[in-house]
Amino acid sequence: xxxxxxIRPSFDPAVLYKALFLAVMATFVLVPLLATVIGGFKSLxxxxxxxxxxPQQWEWSNYADILATKRYWQLLRNSLIISTxxxxxxxxxxxxxxxxxxxVKFFGSSAxxxxxxxxxxxxxxxxVLPLFIKVxxxxxxxTYFGVALPQVAFxxxxxxxxxxxxxxxxxxxxxxxxxxxxxxxxxFFRYVTLPLSRPILATVGTIAFVNSWNAYLLPLVMLNTDxxxxxxxxxxxxxxxxxxxxxxxxxxxxxxxxPTVIIFIIAQKHIxxxxxxxxxxx
Amino acid sequence: MTLPGQAVDAGSxxxxxxxxxxxPLGDSGGNGKFTVLVLFLPxxxxxxxxxxxxxxxxxxxxxxxxxxxxGRPANWVGFDNxxxxxxxxxxxxxxxxxxxxxxxxxxxxxxxxLSLALILAERFRGAVALRMLFFLPYILAEIATGLIFSxxxxxxxxxxASIWRLFGAEAPHxxxxxxxxxxxxxxxxxxxxxxxxxMLYIAALQGMDRNLVEAARIDGATRPQxxxxxxxxxxxxxxxxxxxxxxxxxxQLFDLVMPxxxxxxxxxxxxxxxxxxxxxxxxxxxGYGSAIGVILFVICVTFAxxxxxxxxxxx
Numbered sequence: 001x002x003x004x005x006x007i008r009p010s011f012d013p014a015v016l017y018k019a020l021f022l023a024v025m026a027t028f029v030l031v032p033l034l035a036t037v038i039g040g041f042k043s044l045x046x047x048x049x050x051x052x053x054x055p056q057q058w059e060w061s062n063y064a065d066i067l068a069t070k071r072y073w074q075l076l077r078n079s080l081i082i083s084t085x086x087x088x089x090x091x092x093x094x095x096x097x098x099x100x101x102x103x104v105k106f107f108g109s110s111a112x113x114x115x116x117x118x119x120x121x122x123x124x125x126x127x128v129l130p131l132f133i134k135v136x137x138x139x140x141x142x143t144y145f146g147v148a149l150p151q152v153a154f155x156x157x158x159x160x161x162x163x164x165x166x167x168x169x170x171x172x173x174x175x176x177x178x179x180x181x182x183x184x185x186x187x188f189f190r191y192v193t194l195p196l197s198r199p200i201l202a203t204v205g206t207i208a209f210v211n212s213w214n215a216y217l218l219p220l221v222m223l224n225t226d227x228x229x230x231x232x233x234x235x236x237x238x239x240x241x242x243x244x245x246x247x248x249x250x251x252x253x254x255x256x257x258x259p260t261v262i263i264f265i266i267a268q269k270h271i272x273x274x275x276x277x278x279x280x281x282x
Numbered sequence: 283m284t285l286p287g288q289a290v291d292a293g294s295x296x297x298x299x300x301x302x303x304x305x306p307l308g309d310s311g312g313n314g315k316f317t318v319l320v321l322f323l324p325x326x327x328x329x330x331x332x333x334x335x336x337x338x339x340x341x342x343x344x345x346x347x348x349x350x351x352x353g354r355p356a357n358w359v360g361f362d363n364x365x366x367x368x369x370x371x372x373x374x375x376x377x378x379x380x381x382x383x384x385x386x387x388x389x390x391x392x393x394x395x396l397s398l399a400l401i402l403a404e405r406f407r408g409a410v411a412l413r414m415l416f417f418l419p420y421i422l423a424e425i426a427t428g429l430i431f432s433x434x435x436x437x438x439x440x441x442x443a444s445i446w447r448l449f450g451a452e453a454p455h456x457x458x459x460x461x462x463x464x465x466x467x468x469x470x471x472x473x474x475x476x477x478x479x480x481m482l483y484i485a486a487l488q489g490m491d492r493n494l495v496e497a498a499r500i501d502g503a504t505r506p507q508x509x510x511x512x513x514x515x516x517x518x519x520x521x522x523x524x525x526x527x528x529x530x531x532x533x534q535l536f537d538l539v540m541p542x543x544x545x546x547x548x549x550x551x552x553x554x555x556x557x558x559x560x561x562x563x564x565x566x567x568x569g570y571g572s573a574i575g576v577i578l579f580v581i582c583v584t585f586a587x588x589x590x591x592x593x594x595x596x597x
Contacts, residue, residue: 025416028473029415029416048438097325116327153334249429
């Protein structure tokens with residue numbers, strides 16, 4: 001051990017460059033975020049002359065006033081309802097389909113799977129006008145389901161691919177043993193596959209949740225009533241109302257992204273794994 | 283049609299015998315294969331068909347009409363909507379902007395992400411924290427990101443403006459000028475998405491075979507040589523994937539642009555989807571908007587198939 005310490009490598013300028021590079025990038029990422037959070041504590045006048053530094057006077061009321069409104073909580077509640085609907089339905093519908101594709105051999109299986117994965121090729125925006133008309137004709141306009149169902153439909157392709165791969169990789173002997181014991185597919189799915197698949201269900205659920213929680217275009221097209229707006233729509237309305245009172249808008253932004261940031265810090269490993277798994281294994 | 287138990291997994295080496303004698307027993311439905319097919323597949327197929335496939339087909343149909351969305355489409359105009367789209371200057375601006383976004387993604391964002399990944403894939407104090415910091419913008423909503431940067435760029439209160447004033451210059455309104463609006467949007471795109479690509483590369487680097495690197499070092503390869511001839515080639519599949527995501531992502535960019543510029547001023551920062559929104563959806567011009575959607579669809583699908591065929595054949 002002492003030897004290793006004594007044969008120190010001579011000073012490497014590359015290390016310095018790397019550190020400098022990391023510092024520049026960290027500043028680039030952090031400054032807009034910190035300025036937003038801290039800006040919410042300033043008065044409008046101070047924001048104008050001092051957008052970077054600490055506030056001379058901490059205006060806690062900017063935040064407190066927003067937290068005291070019904071509006072803020074309603075936005076979060078709407079977002080939570082829509083996201084929960086989307087995640088629940090995605091997990092149920094996708095895991096059932098993925099199970100069938102993974103374990104049941106039937107005529108046309110690969111053709112149907114190919115059909116479902118067509119959804120990976122184009123964004124929801126391409127067909128958003130006919131989608132609007134369809135949702136309207138179904139009487140779902142201006143309802144939570146009018147947003148959640150199309151979101152589920154568009155998340156199916158990726159979810160089914162991820163789940164199917166995981167189900168297929170479960171030990172094959174399990175299914176054979178279960179079948180010898182006369183276990184039906186449905187019971188096998190319910191009592192063996194699902195309990196063993198918690199990691200992938202968490203991954204798929206995370207992807208669906210983040211997408212739904214942050215979504216803007218579909219709610220924008222499908223919802224007309226302010227009372228139903230999820231927070232990305234609500235914050236745009238708020239910004240329209242307080243157009244240049246930036247201190248309030250910054251406080252509002254901070255409060256709306258706060259849940260995301262907190263959850264990210266708590267569950268960072270799952271979230272990173274989830275969001276990159278969709279890319280890597282898709 | 284379905285014969286339960288009959289050679290369910292013909293390819294597997296499982297106890298075929300045990301299944302063979304189960305057929306005569308034929309406990310109505312056997313292992314429930316038929317039930318599974320009838321219960322488990324239809325929800326996914328119906329949702330997908332109803333909300334994804336049919337709308338695309340209907341977009342192609344509606345694009346032949348001049349229609350405001352009410353009643354039945356009756357005013358058939360053939361390919362006129364496509365002609366109108368292609369004759370709009372703003373459409374070509376939007377297409378050019380999507381091209382710009384792709385260029386910036388490939389030439390700036392991905393190299394940036396790759397170099398950061400090469401540094402942060404190694405273990406040292408703070409590496410994990412920095413990874414998380416760089417990934418953070420990716421999980422923020424695009425709407426929130428757009429609003430944050432409309433503050434950063436604001437000519438009166440923004441960070442950029444105050445830096446300008448520090449040097450005694452007149453603060454620019456970056457988002458309000460046709461010259462700078464798109465540039466401002468491009469910077470936000472890099473800020474938001476480089477961390478995602480960095481994470482893809484880090485995941486690939488950590489799953490990489492270290493033995494090859496060590497072997498190369500023992501054989502006397504220098505660091506740049508190892509990077510150039512050993513590490514990067516192993517990353518090719520991930521790079522191809524990340525290029526694919528950058529391009530598809532740019533084609534569907536919408537949320538981020540809306541709070542920043544709404545595609546303006548004078549259509550200078552429209553993407554394909556904001557152009558579709560501003561000209562089709564917000565005015566309920568269903569035929570015209572559907573034509574834009576179909577064009578975007580054709581671009582996406584053509585790209586995806588070509589790219590898969592040319593670059594991702596082995597995956």
